[in-house]
Amino acid sequence: MTLSGIASVSGFKQGLMMAIFLTVLFGCGGSEITSGGTTATSTPVATGPFTLTVQKDGTGAGSLQVGIGNITTTVNGTYNNSALAKGTQVTLTAVPDGSSDFAGWNGGGCSGTASCSITMDSNKNVVATFNGKSTTPQMFALTINKGISTGTGTVTSSPPGRSCTGSCTATSTSYAQGTEVTLTAIADSGSSFSGWGGGSCSGTGNCLLTITATTTITATFSVNPPTPTFAGHVQPIFTANCAPCHVGSTSGGLSLSVGASYSNLVNVPSQALPSMNRIKPNDPQNSYLLHKIKGTQGTIGGSGSQMPLNRSPLLATDIKTIEDWVNAGAPNN
Ligand code: HEC
Numbered sequence: 001m002t003l004s005g006i007a008s009v010s011g012f013k014q015g016l017m018m019a020i021f022l023t024v025l026f027g028c029g030g031s032e033i034t035s036g037g038t039t040a041t042s043t044p045v046a047t048g049p050f051t052l053t054v055q056k057d058g059t060g061a062g063s064l065q066v067g068i069g070n071i072t073t074t075v076n077g078t079y080n081n082s083a084l085a086k087g088t089q090v091t092l093t094a095v096p097d098g099s100s101d102f103a104g105w106n107g108g109g110c111s112g113t114a115s116c117s118i119t120m121d122s123n124k125n126v127v128a129t130f131n132g133k134s135t136t137p138q139m140f141a142l143t144i145n146k147g148i149s150t151g152t153g154t155v156t157s158s159p160p161g162r163s164c165t166g167s168c169t170a171t172s173t174s175y176a177q178g179t180e181v182t183l184t185a186i187a188d189s190g191s192s193f194s195g196w197g198g199g200s201c202s203g204t205g206n207c208l209l210t211i212t213a214t215t216t217i218t219a220t221f222s223v224n225p226p227t228p229t230f231a232g233h234v235q236p237i238f239t240a241n242c243a244p245c246h247v248g249s250t251s252g253g254l255s256l257s258v259g260a261s262y263s264n265l266v267n268v269p270s271q272a273l274p275s276m277n278r279i280k281p282n283d284p285q286n287s288y289l290l291h292k293i294k295g296t297q298g299t300i301g302g303s304g305s306q307m308p309l310n311r312s313p314l315l316a317t318d319i320k321t322i323e324d325w326v327n328a329g330a331p332n333n
Contacts, residue, residue: 048086051123052108054079060100060130067091088120094128103129137176140214144183147220151191155219158182175211183207185219194220228325229333235261237318241308252304254278262332265289273302281330284323293319 054064055078064075068090084090093115094102102113108124110116118124144155157173159181175181184206185193193204197218201207209215228234238246238256246256253271255264265279270288280286291297293314295306306313325331 046086046122048084048120049082050084050086050088050120051082052079052084052090052118052120052126053124054092054108054126054128056130057127058100058103058129058131060096060103060132062094062096062100062102062128062130064128065091065093065095067093084120086120090118090120092116092118092126092128094130096130099133100130101133103131105129137178139174139176140211141174142181142209142211143214143216145216145218147194147197147218149194149219149221151187151194151221151223153185153187153191153193153219153221155183155185158184177211179211181209181211183209183217183219185221187221190224191221192224194222196220227328228321230262230325230331231333233321234325237314237322241311241314241318245309251309266330266332270302272297272304273300276300276302279326279330282327284326287326290319290323290326293322 054066054075056062056064064079066073066075066079066081068084068088072091074095092105092110094105094113096102104113105111105116106127106129108116108118108126110118110126116126118126142157144157159175159179183196183201185196185204187193195204196202196207197220199207199209199215199217201209201217207217209217235258238261239258242256245251246254248255248257255261266277266281268278270276270278273288276286276288278287278289284290288297288300288302289307291300291302292304292307295313297304297306308314
């Protein structure tokens with residue numbers, strides 16, 4: 001076979017293959033291609049009808065409004081219309097539901113979030129993206145003020161943000177709604193924390209708040225009273241309440257007279273319960289005298305009556321004075 005022989009035989013085949021190639025290239029534009037002939041004579045022009053598909057994407061939800069002429073259709077799922085004549089104007093509007101935002105259009109010549117107008121001159125595929133609303137939490141101020149305090153201390157917050165020391169006149173910090181904040185008050189040495197005021201806080205423990213509104217909390221610190229001394233505060237209680245019985249060693253072997261009392265009390269085993277000292281420095285729980293004046297001697301294996309015998313119990317403030325002195329180490333001062 002010669003080369004020219006191949007060319008003459010395959011002339012028709014070549015033309016047919018070109019027609020198939022152009023059909024693939026131009027999709028449905030086949031009518032402009034000479035059919036059954038041997039050549040493609042011109043570029044095809046699409047006449048329709050065309051298909052418009054609008055699909056939804058994203059984490060949110062919403063509907064589509066498809067306007068054609070005077071008719072607007074609300075579409076909840078995918079929109080698919082394959083019968084749109086060439087030149088048809090379609091207006092697409094995205095309507096996000098209450099918990100979504102419309103993020104925008106893609107494809108078919110549409111972009112942005114405003115309504116999109118399409119002129120049908122080919123098949124078009126548009127994607128509408130709806131995303132779940134991004135919620136920006138509301139912020140509320142938390143202010144901590146120092147109450148009418150004589151003492152000083154520090155308030156810290158967790159999560160951090162609010163902290164005030166010394167005079168504690170606070171600038172406020174903002175927290176997102178629903179934030180759980182724990183406030184802790186720590187008194188300076190020589191002061192005690194007297195308690196919270198405002199918000200849902202009370203008492204002297206940690207303050208747990210859930211921020212739901214602008215909140216003002218007051219922290220009050222007070223100066224500790226001076227530590228009682230033995231001669232100045234404790235002995236006068238004995239002298240006023242325990243004489244005349246505790247003179248010498250007549251009552252329970254215990255003298256509470258001025259000059260004798262200290263050496264009868266501190267680190268001295270009690271007569272009724274020798275396993276426990278009358279006063280154990282720093283340890284009121286294991287000081288028998290404190291049980292006797294509180295009337296709890298029976299609960300720890302002691303005996304006899306609450307002191308002072310046959311009289312009203314000591315005032316709570318006097319008991320506390322003795323206890324504070326014990327807690328301070330029961331010094332002979
Ligand atoms: C009316 C007399 C009377 C008065 C007042 C009195 N006591 Fe007593 N006290 C006694 C007698 C009697 C005992 C021994 C019996 C007993 O323990 O009940 C005793 C026992 C005690 C004991 C136990 C001693 C030991 O080693 O077992 C203590 C402690 C004590 N008294 C403290 C006091 C104190 C403190 C006061 C004052 C706040 C006081 N008493 C007031 C009569 C008195």
